[in-house]
Amino acid sequence: MDRQAYKKLMRGNGQLDYEIYLNTEQLLACQKEPEDLCNPDEMQFMIVHQIEELWMKLMATTLLDIDDEMRARNSFKALTLFRRVHICQEMMSQQLTLLETMSPKDYQRIRLLLGNGSGQESPGFRVLLKMPKDLWETFVDVYLEGGTRTVDQVYDTDYRHDDAYMIAEALAEFDEQFQKFRGDHMQLIYRSIGVGAKSLKGRSVEILDEGLRYKMFPELWQVRADMTDRWGGTYGKVRDKLDVKTSEPKHPSPH
Ligand code: HEM
Numbered sequence: 001m002d003r004q005a006y007k008k009l010m011r012g013n014g015q016l017d018y019e020i021y022l023n024t025e026q027l028l029a030c031q032k033e034p035e036d037l038c039n040p041d042e043m044q045f046m047i048v049h050q051i052e053e054l055w056m057k058l059m060a061t062t063l064l065d066i067d068d069e070m071r072a073r074n075s076f077k078a079l080t081l082f083r084r085v086h087i088c089q090e091m092m093s094q095q096l097t098l099l100e101t102m103s104p105k106d107y108q109r110i111r112l113l114l115g116n117g118s119g120q121e122s123p124g125f126r127v128l129l130k131m132p133k134d135l136w137e138t139f140v141d142v143y144l145e146g147g148t149r150t151v152d153q154v155y156d157t158d159y160r161h162d163d164a165y166m167i168a169e170a171l172a173e174f175d176e177q178f179q180k181f182r183g184d185h186m187q188l189i190y191r192s193i194g195v196g197a198k199s200l201k202g203r204s205v206e207i208l209d210e211g212l213r214y215k216m217f218p219e220l221w222q223v224r225a226d227m228t229d230r231w232g233g234t235y236g237k238v239r240d241k242l243d244v245k246t247s248e249p250k251h252p253s254p255h
Helices: 003-011 017-022 041-071 075-101 104-111 123-142 151-157 163-193 205-213 218-232
Strands: none
Touching: 041 075, 041 104, 041 123, 075 163, 104 163, 123 163, 151 163, 151 218, 163 205, 163 218
């Protein structure tokens, strides 16, 4: 195939309305030229990272809108927008798997070009880590009515499956999907550079373990544990085994 001719076609000429509106000329110039790539996998490596940045930009923008909708207690609208964020998160995790088609050796070649860069410098990731504090504040102001209602009431003692519960679950889903991304990303690290390897900043990738346990909305996880304690008794208590037929006595008499 004529690589040069196809390369020209891939870029387009930026003149059609589709190209003008989407700014394809600039967008498609954001990756290295094929002849400058250290190997063919580098194109994929750049594109996956760039796309993930765009998804995080869309998520952050949507979370700003969600905050406005929550403030106005437009819960249906907020939930629709939350769904958009959750889908972006699912895609972010799923798209990491593209990089598993890159051999560890091909990645080593790319890695030489990355300086001491770290995903922790990602603008999208940093802003997403900052936003939960503000979202929680809004949730408390609006749905917990300035703190006069408790998470415990919403989930258990005054459980109504109402908008407060639905928004709380949407926040929990955001938190959970974030964890899933972190878990999948850790697997990708193991797959590419191994377990116990050092990052480009010279530190062990195990520093990411702390992030794996991090909860954005700890209250929403604690309430479940509290309910388990309350409903299930004290932790450590060993329960009796269920009877096969609960109507029968456990130790039927021989008569
Ligand atoms: C072969 C693929 C990849 C490898 C080997 C890799 C490796 C790493 C390593 C070693 C770190 C820790 C850096 C440090 O100590 O500062 C890190 C962090 C990070 N990387 Fe990647 N990464 C890969 C792909 C990606 C992709 C596609 C994304 C997309 C957004 C990404 C986003 C991040 C983020 C957000 C962090 C910070 C995570 C946290 O603080 O929990 N990485 N990565």
